[in-house]
Amino acid sequence: RLLSDYKSKNNxxxxxxxLDLEEGCSLDDVRNSYHSLAKKYHPDSSSGVADSKTFIRVxxxxxxxxxxxxxxxxxxxxxxxxxxFKSKSLQHRHYLSFEGVGIGTPSQREKQYMQFRxxxxxxxxxxYRQQRLESRYAGSDLSRAKDVRESKKxxxxxxxxxxxxxxxxxxxxxxxxxxxxxxxxxxxKFSDSPHIDPMTHNLNRILIDNGYQPxxxxxxxxxxxxxxxxxKSIVASRRKLGEPMTLSxxxxxxxxxxxxxxxxxxxxxxxxxxxxxxxxxSRQMVHFSTDKEIRRARKTxxxxxxxGSGSDMKENEGKEGQ
Numbered sequence: 122r123l124l125s126d127y128k129s130k131n132n133x134x135x136x137x138x139x140l141d142l143e144e145g146c147s148l149d150d151v152r153n154s155y156h157s158l159a160k161k162y163h164p165d166s167s168s169g170v171a172d173s174k175t176f177i178r179v180x181x182x183x184x185x186x187x188x189x190x191x192x193x194x195x196x197x198x199x200x201x202x203x204x205x206f207k208s209k210s211l212q213h214r215h216y217l218s219f220e221g222v223g224i225g226t227p228s229q230r231e232k233q234y235m236q237f238r239x240x241x242x243x244x245x246x247x248x249y250r251q252q253r254l255e256s257r258y259a260g261s262d263l264s265r266a267k268d269v270r271e272s273k274k275x276x277x278x279x280x281x282x283x284x285x286x287x288x289x290x291x292x293x294x295x296x297x298x299x300x301x302x303x304x305x306x307x308x309x310k311f312s313d314s315p316h317i318d319p320m321t322h323n324l325n326r327i328l329i330d331n332g333y334q335p336x337x338x339x340x341x342x343x344x345x346x347x348x349x350x351x352x353k354s355i356v357a358s359r360r361k362l363g364e365p366m367t368l369s370x371x372x373x374x375x376x377x378x379x380x381x382x383x384x385x386x387x388x389x390x391x392x393x394x395x396x397x398x399x400x401x402x403s404r405q406m407v408h409f410s411t412d413k414e415i416r417r418a419r420k421t422x423x424x425x426x427x428x429g430s431g432s433d434m435k436e437n438e439g440k441e442g443q
Contacts, residue, residue, distance in 0.1 A: 133189050136182035148190060155183040340395040347388055355381050355418045382411040
């Protein structure tokens, strides 16, 4: 559109005041004043008074003044002089949209800006989770919190597959697989899994057949073995105290329960580590409850006592019959 058709909220007198100019000035004065103010208030400048709102006001004033000069010179100049006052995209205008992100056409910059917003939101979520984990694992567990922060750097599981594929291709190019007995032969077909894609399933099967186990499988096995060991240990400790317990034995049982609670707390931290690396959401584990485990140990102990009493009664009946 022509500058003479441009409509702004600023009137002509206010526009001259914003540009620090007086009516009747030349076109060069208007341009020089605009460039100096643009450098001063542009958001991307290093000026201490940079402000986007003020820059927009300067830009609007610049357009109004140009439109006023064009209207005054239109009667004397003619069509050739009027062409130099036609609207053009200002040098810094496109940086005000999409937060200055992207290059290319407006539609291309819009797509790049949407991707930028997605990446920024993802980073903010990861930073928030990292701060929560740092607050939970502060103090004596700094090394464990460091491992958690490192594990959070992996954003998508497909990145691991791409890394493995790149390493395989690099090794093939070096000739590391030329001495294998099965070189050139097709892979053995594995049974398909409906829950994962065939490529991931075959890759996992190859690793398992060669003695490799993922970290989350080893953690899961360790957690299960630890909880079973703790359960057997507390039941054995309760059986040693017997029934009924004296005052000293009750105090001893209280200390055993406190130690058991501490062991459960450490085990729950390993559960947190497992949940961070397990690739399937449905395979995540919940924390173990100390109270539930102690009640379970008491029930197990009572069942063992009742079973032992029943077997003793049967033995006595057998002796009396003889």
